[in-house]
Amino acid sequence: MRRTAPAFTAIALTLIALRPAGAQPAREPNTCATCHASVPEQRLAAPAALFAGSDVHRDRGFACADCHGGDPTAAEKSRAHDRTGRASTAFIGKPVGQAIIAACARCHSDAELMRTFAPKQRVDQATEYATSVHGSQLARGDTRVATCASCHGAHGIRLVNDAKSPVFAANVAATCARCHADPQHMAGYKLPDGSPLPTQQFADYRQSVHYAALTRVNDLSAPTCNDCHGNHGAAPPGVGSIANVCGTCHAVFAQKFEASVHRQIFDKGCVECHGNHAVMKPSDEMLGAGGRAICATCHTAGSADDKGAQAAERMRARIDGLKTSIEHSDAVVARFRNAGIEVSDDELALHDARTVLTLARTEIHAADPARVDAVIEGGAAIVARVDKNAEGDARELQFRRRGLALSLGAILIVVVALALKVRQIDRDRANR
């Protein structure tokens, strides 16, 4: 608590120094933009150019002085940049560290003000930030950590749902990676166990099924960094809460896992089998006690004492069995469909059987073979019904083929008879 005291002091001072900008209309003329647009020094000209482009604050009537202070009506540089003038026109310059948080929080933590611009937007970002690793480090005086501007930008800020925004879902990972994938920047930061903070998370994430869904399928609901770590309150999820984090989206899996024996054993919950940043597409090969099965990491195949291995093998065998019978029935139904028999009911039934297979794959997270068996039975019954229908389809196909052969035979006889008749009458005519 003592550590955060200077941070709150800074925020308070800045709040006093700055006016409630949103309450005032945009000032005209804005000499800041006029002068900075023409200065040769890029460091000073770039912000003006960015702000003049696409900026959510400028679009809503805010100007440079709302964050930087100063007198935008002053024609002389010295008066515009006067740090000693009235509080309302005192120049602040470039906010750094806690001052950035204070500058943004001045409006973004003001529920009444935010209601006039974005009534649905939360106003607790600064509070959340204070609880984050970034916020607590900053409070300790570490100015290398991310502040608002590090992720959202300072000038040329775009709305979160703007695809060009650095915090747009598809861009979040790259934005975080600007610091977290840079070994130089991350040098000195350590994990709770004292080991250096890794920097390969972004590389791992880019191999994951989540990244593929987000960037290749354009599924913006797929998780990126902030969906598991939080955004303003960014921190690694605690060991005990990993299943809760994954369960935000994978609710059924989390529910099954909650009932499993692994719940008490796995330190890192879901991560134990699926990994964290490099979450791969799961496959049936992950289940079992041998080969590439993940279970084999802890369990021993063929061991009479290892009940876990036996359970894993049994669940895998049941899943493989249903999968194989669905594939077989699929091939049979396809054969009849190609032969012209209407099989849409069977196709629908097999679709249901595949859903059951998915449910069985979900059920394995409870690590109870009896529960998997119960689900598989339902799928097996569907497949059995399809196979029985297939017998009827086979009879129908046989009937059609016989019918066609008979029809073609009858047509052939008529054609031959007609040809003979034509020959005969032609001959008769020639003889006459």
Place this chain on the structure above:
Amino acid sequence: MSVMLQQTTAWLEERFDLSGVRHFVAEKGVPIHAQKVWYYLGGITLFLFAVQIFTGILLLLYYRPSAAEAYESVQFIVTKVRFGWLIRNVHSWSANLLIAAAFAHFFSVFLLKSYRKPRELTWASGILLLFLMLGFGFSGYLLPWNELSFFATKVGTGIAGGVPIAGHFLLRLLRGGDDVTGATLSRFYGLHVAVLPAMTTALLALHLLFVQRQGMSVPLETEHRLETGEPLRQMPFFPNYILRDVLAWYVVLAILAALAAFYPWELGTKADPFAPVPPGIRPEWYFLAVFHTLKLLPSHILGIEGERIGIVAFGLVAAFLVFVPFLDRRASRGARSPLFTVAAVLGLVYLITFTIVGHYAK
């Protein structure tokens, strides 16, 4: 059997004067020459049309022309109705074979210049019949109300909307509104089972009447030989030719049965007007050449919309086809007309090439 036939004939003779019919049957002949094989195409087209009427009437017993029931009723026909699958498959296959046979008949008549005087009206009625067959194909394609037919109709009626001046009116007339909906289905159904059949019956009767009145045309070379005094070799229509015709119909029937049994016409998925347009939407093969040509045209030609120019050009080609006998003055005089032969060959090559390219185009 023959006694019964004689008795029936005598019974009829007593009431009606059948001498005209007997004379027609006894006298009608079919010329014999190297090109006589093309004569069968007209008969085959007629046979397939008869198959369409027969199977169409059977389908009408179960088909329901509404957006809510059309797809389900066709599904019911092919799954639950005894031999419904066969009737529906034969109807679909026969429609395609019919248009193929009509095109073959058209090109054979064109290349043999059989349209020349005095058969101008036979030709014109035949061309109009070909257009009606295409109309049958276009309207019938939508009736199962599946995804492909829905979007293909959207594209097809959209093309009609490109007709200068009357385009928008035509589009609304065809669709029954601004978009393809259940109203379009009702219209297409009415066209398919009432308007087009009525027009076809009248025109077909006229076409056949012309053929019977004027007899079969012979190629120019044969005609020239006749002028030198060479006698025309003929075979009696009854029974020598009609038996050959029936034989050809049986062969076509066998092909139709095999196609229907082994290559069922897909039903696809039910049309969903709110679904995104699936990739690869294209019309039936007989519209592919026109469709692909319109697709290839630049967006603007001399400041006018390319597609509009294309539609006008195809309209002019259609008008040209109707009036070919009146434009080909040389053929009317009994002289060779290589220009029209080249036009027909180029037309055939264009249709085949663009149909194939259109089929494989993305």
